[in-house]
Amino acid sequence: MNAIKLGFMASGMINIVAVLVFSRVFTNSVINEFDPVVMSNFGLLMIMVWGFVFLGASQVTQGIKWIAGAFALEKLVYVVAWVLWFKDNDLGLVYEQDLFAGIFYSIYGLNDFAFMLFFSWVFLSQNSSTKSVA
Template structure:
């Protein structure tokens, strides 16, 4: 497999989702994360974040035509960023840190992490396929 920026970006997104959830949730046993957002960050919600990570890892193996998949991933990340920002309206990181260090770290960084990868997925969406279009049009002429 050729490792380029896109492939490595998808792998990094996967590792952040999978590794981040497993570490900060202590393999789904850290109930403090669930307590502070019982809808989005329930154990089911955390499991779905791991599943998204598996989707990113799968996308890393695709050699072409990943543009629209990256676009869908960008929208998914946007949703998590918005949810994270809205979470701050009714919650305090200090209270989370008082209860559990790992939960505090999780809530401190997950939205920033999703924002960075949202930008990556947008970049892939905007740039993927441009060179293949020009190559395809050249071969037709």
């Protein structure tokens, strides 16, 4: 297994496991309360769906360039949402209500930023004629 495949798998597993842990399997209403649009239970479920998509993409052996580009864009959207969230919210208030929600809001944008860089690197490093990444 190579770095690209492992990166895709790591991104997928982090999306799935982090949502389940920090949302306490969709029962942590504090996450929903502080961002009812992006982090509603539906939004959290969609983050998990993206995780499964990243896992599926880890099995792709050709034509990964544009898939990685789309994933980099998806991560950029979440990074921007996270930065904008900080503009209008107080992280301390989140921690006062729930430790898991506070940790979630502290790290999700950093995680998405790191994987945005990874997916961008994959996009930029793949030649149009590259046939395999595995």
